[in-house]
Amino acid sequence: MYAPERHQEILRLAREAGRVDVLSLADRFQVTAETVRRDLTALDRSGLLRRVHGGAIPAGRADLDLEPDLTEREATAAEEKDRIAAAALAELPDGGSVVLDAGSTVARLAAGIPADVALTVVTHALPVAARLADHTGIDLHLVGGRVRHRTRAAVDAWALRAYAEIRADVLFLATNGFSADGGLTTPDLAEAAVKRAAIGAARRVVLLADSVKAGQEHFARFGSFADVDLLITDTGLAPAQQAAIEAAGTEVVLV
Incomplete structure (x- = not known):
């Protein structure tokens, strides 16, 4: 054909x-x-x-009506997300502090944190918190707020205030869509606001995103690659897209 x-x-x-x-x-x-x-x-x-x-x-x-739920997100590009999460383990600070965003790949990272790792973790994502609640080496801080049913993420004023009060070593960030020109986007304005606040709460930003999301643009923009130090994605990312992102100053690792 x-x-x-x-x-x-x-x-x-x-x-x-x-x-x-x-x-x-x-x-x-x-x-x-x-x-x-x-x-x-x-x-x-x-x-x-x-x-x-x-x-x-x-x-x-309408893009807003088609935001994928957790089940769909978990099933999409599952092997790629596993590789990305495994590579992201190398970016964990030694005994430092991290923010874990709401996202299926970030949740995989949380599940893969070794038992002997000591970290302070802040998250507004209930699935991430559930994965880490029994980890004895982690000092876990759960950010509160209104919980969105689709993503199980806390949003709105409580969450924004919490992130305004901290300064973490690394943020592991998720996104629904990304491109060098369009930046980082997600369907929901409330989630975008929390992601933006989380970016401001970290010294280093590591974006975990499979290549399926490359070139996609959603309703709410929450950042650009000027905000991202490192993108970890899979080998499906087109060379032209990689070059444009690197030109914006972001390191790109393909796994």
């Missing part, structure tokens, strides 16, 4: 189902996930589809 034929079929599937995802399309057409991402990017640029986390939706549908 040639690319124009794939594009027509992708459009048909998106209009019928309301959404298409990269992995299912790759399996259906027997092509690589990177080929599907290029197809979706081309359709997005043409105004026929809109890229969202893990796939695309017909143009005109």
